[in-house]
Amino acid sequence: MITRTSPSCQTENTVIRLTEAKSWQQLLSDSTLTLAELLQKLDITTDDFTASIDGDPDINPQDFPIRAPAPFIDRMGKGDINDPLLRQVLPLAKEHDITPGYTADPLHEADFNNTPGLIHKYHSRALLIVTKACAIHCRYCFRRHFPYEDNQPSRAMWTKTLDYLQQHTEINEVIYSGGDPLASSNGQLSWLSQKVAAIKHIKTLRIHTRLPVVLPQRIDTELLEILQQWPGKKVVVIHSNHVNELDASVKIAVDKLKAIGVTVLNQTVLLKGINDSATALVQLSERLFDIGVLPYYLHLLDTVSGAAHFAISDNEAKAIMGEVTSRLPGYLVPRLVREEADKTSKTPILPTF
Numbered sequence: 356m357i358t359r360t361s362p363s364c365q366t367e368n369t370v371i372r373l374t375e376a377k378s379w380q381q382l383l384s385d386s387t388l389t390l391a392e393l394l395q396k397l398d399i400t401t402d403d404f405t406a407s408i409d410g411d412p413d414i415n416p417q418d419f420p421i422r423a424p425a426p427f428i429d430r431m432g433k434g435d436i437n438d439p440l441l442r443q444v445l446p447l448a449k450e451h452d453i454t455p456g457y458t459a460d461p462l463h464e465a466d467f468n469n470t471p472g473l474i475h476k477y478h479s480r481a482l483l484i485v486t487k488a489c490a491i492h493c494r495y496c497f498r499r500h501f502p503y504e505d506n507q508p509s510r511a512m513w514t515k516t517l518d519y520l521q522q523h524t525e526i527n528e529v530i531y532s533g534g535d536p537l538a539s540s541n542g543q544l545s546w547l548s549q550k551v552a553a554i555k556h557i558k559t560l561r562i563h564t565r566l567p568v569v570l571p572q573r574i575d576t577e578l579l580e581i582l583q584q585w586p587g588k589k590v591v592v593i594h595s596n597h598v599n600e601l602d603a604s605v606k607i608a609v610d611k612l613k614a615i616g617v618t619v620l621n622q623t624v625l626l627k628g629i630n631d632s633a634t635a636l637v638q639l640s641e642r643l644f645d646i647g648v649l650p651y652y653l654h655l656l657d658t659v660s661g662a663a664h665f666a667i668s669d670n671e672a673k674a675i676m677g678e679v680t681s682r683l684p685g686y687l688v689p690r691l692v693r694e695e696a697d698k699t700s701k702t703p704i705l706p707t708f
């Protein structure tokens with residue numbers, strides 16, 4: 356765990372031991388799902404909440420419910436309404452604001468949803484919506500309005516998706532996405548991976564997931580065996596936004612992945628009030644390097660409705676990245692990019708110095 360000064364160290368350690376004793380499935384199903392429970396776990400009163408932010412104390416959004424697992428909540432600071440981890444899962448009344456330019460499908464994914472469960476936007480890569488489930492609900496998520504109900508293929512429907520992959524020989528990399536693909540059972544991942552591995556032109560399996568960060572217990576023996584059986588290259592992109600997320604349990608998960616030959620990278624979203632300073636990003640990159648992960652992309656926020664309060668202007672982002680670039684060796688500087696709806700690759704945003 357990230358060391359914190361705590362007046363109730365013994366209690367905190369007990370909580371950590373209990374957390375470690377549970378299986379990842381138990382931890383997932385025991386996740387915090389209400390604002391009241393989240394605040395109570397962090398010793399924040401409703402009065403503190405309403406006084407500290409421009410929020411509605413009764414907010415408990417049904418369209419994108421609260422979800423946070425205990426191992427992630429354990430890393431938040433007690434009594435701190437501005438904790439950068441809490442801010443990623445804390446719903447605010449501002450989510451209901453209508454902001455020009457912010458839409459339900461900012462990347463026009465519907466245009467590339469060629470068959471259920473598959474998005475083929477980039478020439479050589481196809482993305483599979485493995486599950487709609489996530490271990491955590493990030494308030495800035497660009498898929499918070501995604502029509503998962505239309506993208507939950509049964510095994511019979513996966514046949515259509517696999518046929519698509521078979522026919523498109525230009526696809527050499529499959530990306531497991533979601534939701535969070537590692538919220539799926541090992542049985543489902545094993546079945547799907549064997550089917551995809553049988554398609555000879557697919558050389559690389561890439562998994563985009565927050566599980567190694569928010570619920571590192573997910574990297575269990577069975578999952579490692581499934582990944583070990585993948586015949587080609589394996590890449591896991593963890594999604595970490597703040598240094599406080601990366602405690603010793605995350606390093607253990609990363610070590611396990613690297614021990615079986617997985618390349619582990621990180622991508623981050625630049626988020627107002629969470630990591631919008633050069634110092635926060637430098638600390639994140641340095642900690643990633645400590646645990647054996649290289650920073651990959653730093654994304655500007657996707658303009659999804661409900662998330663405008665996380666946005667940083669391009670000029671602010673460029674200035675922050677100018678400072679980050681001057682403070683870090685090149686291999687620790689993530690590429691600042693924007694994903695644009697109809698572009699066939701990410702758009703690089705150059706820093707200002």
Ligand code: SF4
Nearest residue numbers: 489492493496534565
């Ligand atoms: S898809 Fe990823 S970013 Fe979106 S809520 Fe799930 S874990 Fe968070």
